[in-house]
Amino acid sequence: MNESSEPFILQGQAMDINYCCRCAARMEHRIPGGDDQPRPVCPVCGFIHYQNPKMVVGCIPEWGEQILLCRRNIEPRSGKWTLPAGYLENGETVQQGALRETEEETGTSVNLIEPFVMYNIVFVNQIYLLFRASLKDTRFHPTPESSEVELFTEKDIPWGLLAFPVIEQTLSRYFRDRTKETFSFRIDEIKKGN
Amino acid sequence: MNESSEPFILQGQAMDINYCCRCAARMEHRIPGGDDQPRPVCPVCGFIHYQNPKMVVGCIPEWGEQILLCRRNIEPRSGKWTLPAGYLENGETVQQGALRETEEETGTSVNLIEPFVMYNIVFVNQIYLLFRASLKDTRFHPTPESSEVELFTEKDIPWGLLAFPVIEQTLSRYFRDRTKETFSFRIDEIKKGN
Numbered sequence: 392m393n394e395s396s397e398p399f400i401l402q403g404q405a406m407d408i409n410y411c412c413r414c415a416a417r418m419e420h421r422i423p424g425g426d427d428q429p430r431p432v433c434p435v436c437g438f439i440h441y442q443n444p445k446m447v448v449g450c451i452p453e454w455g456e457q458i459l460l461c462r463r464n465i466e467p468r469s470g471k472w473t474l475p476a477g478y479l480e481n482g483e484t485v486q487q488g489a490l491r492e493t494e495e496e497t498g499t500s501v502n503l504i505e506p507f508v509m510y511n512i513v514f515v516n517q518i519y520l521l522f523r524a525s526l527k528d529t530r531f532h533p534t535p536e537s538s539e540v541e542l543f544t545e546k547d548i549p550w551g552l553l554a555f556p557v558i559e560q561t562l563s564r565y566f567r568d569r570t571k572e573t574f575s576f577r578i579d580e581i582k583k584g585n
Numbered sequence: 586m587n588e589s590s591e592p593f594i595l596q597g598q599a600m601d602i603n604y605c606c607r608c609a610a611r612m613e614h615r616i617p618g619g620d621d622q623p624r625p626v627c628p629v630c631g632f633i634h635y636q637n638p639k640m641v642v643g644c645i646p647e648w649g650e651q652i653l654l655c656r657r658n659i660e661p662r663s664g665k666w667t668l669p670a671g672y673l674e675n676g677e678t679v680q681q682g683a684l685r686e687t688e689e690e691t692g693t694s695v696n697l698i699e700p701f702v703m704y705n706i707v708f709v710n711q712i713y714l715l716f717r718a719s720l721k722d723t724r725f726h727p728t729p730e731s732s733e734v735e736l737f738t739e740k741d742i743p744w745g746l747l748a749f750p751v752i753e754q755t756l757s758r759y760f761r762d763r764t765k766e767t768f769s770f771r772i773d774e775i776k777k778g779n
Contacts, residue, residue: 408606412625412634415604415611425659425729428674431606440606443639444673446712465619479638480622484705484774485712506772509700511678518640518679535619576770578700580678 408440444516448488449476450524451565452501457544458565459526461496461537463554470538471554474561476521489522497540499531506576508564510557514583519557523565523574545569557581602634638710642682643670644718645759646695651738652759653720655690655731657748664732665748668755670715683716691734693725702758704751705774713751713775717759717768739763751775 408418408431416435423432423439431440451474452459460472477492479485486503493501501524510519531540543549545566553559560581568574602612602625610629617626617633625634645668646653654666671686673679680697687695695718704713725734737743739760747753754775762768 410604410606410609412602412604412606412612415609417609418606441672442675444675445637446640478635479712481636481638481710482707484707485703485772486705506703506770509679511680513676513678516675518673576700578679 408442411436411438412440413438442516444518446479446485446488447476447517447519448479448485448521449474449492449519450489450501450503450522451507451561452493452497452524452526453504454526454529454542457542458562459497459531459540459542460548461534462539462541464533464536464538468554470552472549472552473554473558474521476519485520486522489520489524493524496534496536497531498534499529500527501525502527505574507574508561508576509578510560511578511580512557513580519581521561602636605630605632606634607632636710638712640673640679640682641670641711641713642673642679642715643668643686643713644683644695644697644716645701645755646687646691646718646720647698648720648723648736651736652756653691653725653734653736654742655728656733656735658727658730658732662748664746666743666746667748667752668715670713679714680716683714683718687718690728690730691725692728693723694721695719696721699768700770701768702755702770703772704754705772706751707774708777715755 410416411418411433414433414436416433418431418440419434420429421432422429461475463469463471463473475493475496477495479488483491489503490500504523504525507521507523512519533540548562550559553562560579604610605612605627608627608630610627612625612634613628614623615626616623655669657663657665657667669687669690671689673682677685683697684694698717698719701715701717706713723736727734742756744753747756754773
């Protein structure tokens with residue numbers, strides 16, 4: 392879906408909430424009872440419009456020594472390479488979300504192996520969760536979201552053409568862990584300007 | 586905050602989006618270009634109102650052989666025992682959220698040890714992430730959100746009085762892992778009616 396293609400600019404930022412999405416009244420910004428910070432509150436129907444971080448889920452698809460990258464066909468960073476990942480949707484598990492995004496962006500399916508890394512990306516209010524995964528076959532192909540889908544060995548990774556810092560960090564750690572033959576789940580942070 | 590106290594009924598459910606929260610126009614429900622499922626879309630300003638799962642973050646505070654539980658002072662499940670946890674806020678990491686919720690609900694602070702478990706709770710569109718943590722001291726106390734805050738050994742856990750299935754499952758796993766002297770991060774699911 393389109394939303395998944397723009398995790399870094401549109402959806403992550405908290406937006407201005409001017410009107411109540413339930414009754415259309417002009418929202419007030421005040422601290423609701425029992426709370427400790429200002430929220431958009433509807434003076435007519437009482438609805439409180441909370442805004443919370445979104446999860447982005449995806450994977451590192453392995454095929455032997457190679458891993459699968461997608462070349463973005465949509466802005467932002469169109470033409471840059473990325474791992475399959477996108478916003479978790481209501482009604483799905485994090486695993487289902489990672490599988491769906493992989494299918495949407497690479498045209499093929501994977502088996503998830505285990506969670507590999509979680510990133511706090513506070514400045515866009517996103518939490519990334521990426522799994523290690525194994526490709527079931529090599530019938531991947533370009534999709535509306537990816538102009539190219541291609542396997543890369545470590546030495547062929549297009550480091551200068553990766554779409555986002557989170558992708559670069561994930562791949563660096565992945566290859567470091569693989570060299571040590573030990574993968575362990577961890578939580579890290581991507582800071583602005585990284 | 587209040588929101589954190591009601592993860593299972595109010596905030597988790599996808600709600601009806603009737604009006605555009607940016608311009609107050611009546612929303613249409615249609616599939617946006619490049620998407621594959623219907624969303625609330627504003628026919629006037631073009632705003633798409635996505636709804637995504639929320640993260641709930643918290644911890645299992647350890648003090649020697651004991652762990653710290655809070656007795657809920659707010660609905661739902663007022664009077665039932667729970668682990669400190671609540672909605673992740675914009676602008677914080679998952680670790681900061683877990684620490685903040687612990688402080689709010691127990692009046693004391695912890696050191697996070699490591700992520701312990703993640704739960705998909707699809708029927709309320711929530712993803713739980715719970716850490717193991719160690720209490721820094723025993724200066725915990727009741728708070729507006731907790732009528733009692735108390736240490737329990739395994740045999741004293743009030744199993745019949747726990748607030749939510751996710752708390753029961755987390756504690757069961759925790760004591761099982763502790764007996765085996767091996768904690769390992771995993772992702773599981775809480776199903777409706779569990």
